[in-house]
Amino acid sequence: MNPIGSTKLMCLLGNPVSHSISPAMHNLSFDELNLDCSYMAFNIEENNFKAAVDGLKAMGCVGFNLTMPFKTAIIPLLDEIDSVASLAHSVNTVVNEDGKLKGYTTDGYGFLKSMEECGISYKGTTMTVLGAGGVATSIVTQAAKDGVSKINIFKRKNATFEKTVDFADRISKATECDCFVYDMADNDILEFSLQESDILINGTNVGMGDDDTSLIPKDFLHPSLTVCDTIYHPEQTRLLKDAASKGCKTMNGKFMLLYQGAAAFKLWTGQDMPVDIVKEKYFS
Known part of the structure; x- marks a missing residue:
């Protein structure tokens, strides 16, 4: 028209x-x-x-x-x-x-709707979320409101780290979800979080475009972990490629x-x- x-x-x-x-x-x-x-x-x-x-x-x-x-x-x-x-x-x-x-x-709604579209159940699960920007916090908020039991957020320990800790506290108080924040550089806690998690979501821009890197060491991934990326260009980020090679179910951000x-x-x-x-x- x-x-x-x-x-x-x-x-x-x-x-x-x-x-x-x-x-x-x-x-x-x-x-x-x-x-x-x-x-x-x-x-x-x-x-x-x-x-x-x-x-x-x-x-x-x-x-x-x-x-x-x-x-x-x-x-x-x-x-x-x-x-x-x-x-x-x-x-x-x-x-x-x-x-x-x-x-x-509408970011959080859109992401959880796309998970449902791909047959990924999230209610009652434990999630690890990478990043605390606008998309990541929207996903965390919607997930917490919609029945995810526990969310571990990993981000860089920079000037906005304490703000993210305050955000996680608000989520825990406003919903029935336990929400925590950890330093992205702490690989021991990151590995433990992934072992207890059902779902991993990359909410950062790492892996976008020509960036063929991942925040997650390949050895931390396991077949019972569903791995999702908010990035849709490229459709298969390094994280998703690594996850698929480890037998994980994967989903990108296009939906x-x-x-x-x-x-x-x-x-x-x-x-x-x-x-x-x-x-x-x-x-x-």
Whole structure:
């Protein structure tokens, strides 16, 4: 559908965004449902981020997605934030409700939905999660709310380590999940965590693109461990290759993109994204 004067705008803000298939999947969905809407992607420099958000709000943009590096930077600019997004301290979807911006996170929902799609059960399990960025905290929050029993988070012991410890404490108090944080460099604890875990999730960007490295020594992996990666380019990261060679069930992040997008689509339009059509065209 060609944009006209009445066309409603949705978009993605991030840096970089040239690789994103979000415009293609949303615009296909608009066409399939005969909605007068258009989705675009904008590469925004960090020093122009507030101006971009103010501009979208002033233009009456229906809503927008956030990707790196803006999932936490958006929070001070919001008028309201959903409870899950507040707990995760991460927002990837904004709805403009009559000039008021409300933030949500659909990343965790999208990832757990993709796990279900792949036949991976997570309720009552123990998880090890690598990283504590916006995607990782969203997955941890949704997993804790949806019945995972224990989550061990591993991250670098840097300036944000104590903030992650506070996040884990909030998760433990707000849900029935026990959540802990450990230093990524402590291989002894990491190995022990993987031995007691049912599921490993890489929520970092290690292994993305041409990076053929993994945070996990291959010898730490075992066949009863399901190994998931939030990365979808490449489809098989070094972590997933190592896991497959050890007999682990594996899953990459491509369906997370689909289902987090479907959840955002529902928030903006009130309609269900035609996921089967989108999946066949862009995810087969």
